[in-house]
Amino acid sequence: MPRPVIYHIPVCPFSQRVEILLELKGMRDAVDFQVVDITLPREAWLLEKTRGTTALPVLETEEGGILKESLVIMRYVEERFAEPQIARNTPYERGIERLFISREGAFGTAGYLYVMNRAREKAAQMRETLLEHYAWLDDMLCQYNPDGIWLFERFGLAELAYTPLMMRFWFLEYYEGFALPQTERFARVARWRDACLEHTAAQQVSREEIIKLYYDYAVGSGNGALPEGRQRSTFVFEPHWRDRPMPPKDKYERIATDAELGLI
Numbered sequence: 001m002p003r004p005v006i007y008h009i010p011v012c013p014f015s016q017r018v019e020i021l022l023e024l025k026g027m028r029d030a031v032d033f034q035v036v037d038i039t040l041p042r043e044a045w046l047l048e049k050t051r052g053t054t055a056l057p058v059l060e061t062e063e064g065g066i067l068k069e070s071l072v073i074m075r076y077v078e079e080r081f082a083e084p085q086i087a088r089n090t091p092y093e094r095g096i097e098r099l100f101i102s103r104e105g106a107f108g109t110a111g112y113l114y115v116m117n118r119a120r121e122k123a124a125q126m127r128e129t130l131l132e133h134y135a136w137l138d139d140m141l142c143q144y145n146p147d148g149i150w151l152f153e154r155f156g157l158a159e160l161a162y163t164p165l166m167m168r169f170w171f172l173e174y175y176e177g178f179a180l181p182q183t184e185r186f187a188r189v190a191r192w193r194d195a196c197l198e199h200t201a202a203q204q205v206s207r208e209e210i211i212k213l214y215y216d217y218a219v220g221s222g223n224g225a226l227p228e229g230r231q232r233s234t235f236v237f238e239p240h241w242r243d244r245p246m247p248p249k250d251k252y253e254r255i256a257t258d259a260e261l262g263l264i
Helices: 013-025 045-048 069-082 092-101 102-117 120-144 155-169 170-176 183-196 207-213
Strands: 005-008 030-033 058-060 066-068
Touching: 005 013, 013 069, 013 170, 045 058, 045 066, 066 069, 069 155, 092 120, 092 155, 092 207, 102 155, 102 170, 120 170, 120 183, 155 170, 155 183, 155 207, 170 207
Parallel strands: 005 030
Antiparallel strands: 005 058, 058 066
16 A cells, blocks of 8 residues: 655654654554655655755655655654554643754754864854753753653653754764763753663664764765765765774864775
């Protein structure tokens, strides 16, 4: 039978949200995931479906309807495959859940701007900006479930909205030496983050994969763009990321060559 199709980027955090949701529902095969190579121009047939936009993921229903934006797609999947329900049950708890999720965009942007920064003198302020987001999450978790692990009693939509982003922030640990301070201010969010990263439904990607593929982001080139002096993107499919060496960490001093990154 036909299935909805999601066109997505390899190791895409926004597509991973839907993958986690389907895992939680025990319905991983209910959606067909088709990978798009972002190192190449978008195919004309895909641009026709998206009306010229290039952002991914994009969901196409069996009837040909197109949905964009990962949170919209996530809600569609939650309602389309209603059982088991992952969203909260009561209007009040759904409101808290949506409030918690409302900061995911700014949270993700803070992390991506931080890793893409090439001006060493700006790094400290970018670190503080990201920590302010973690502090807000800590406060919310302390307010609604101070002694627990999740926002409520189980891993839900709030967690799956943030988990893929926190996984991508492994690139901050590697390239920027970022870590949550081991203080009371961040103790609750640290417990939540660690549990999210270890959840069995969220193991679609690995730390090594993210660090290797996102090297180009670390030197300021995102979405398949080529850094200065390079011929191949770290997002190419071949050589496979497992066959490449770990990238150098000195992102502020230089840009590694294709050969150093195992791309040729």
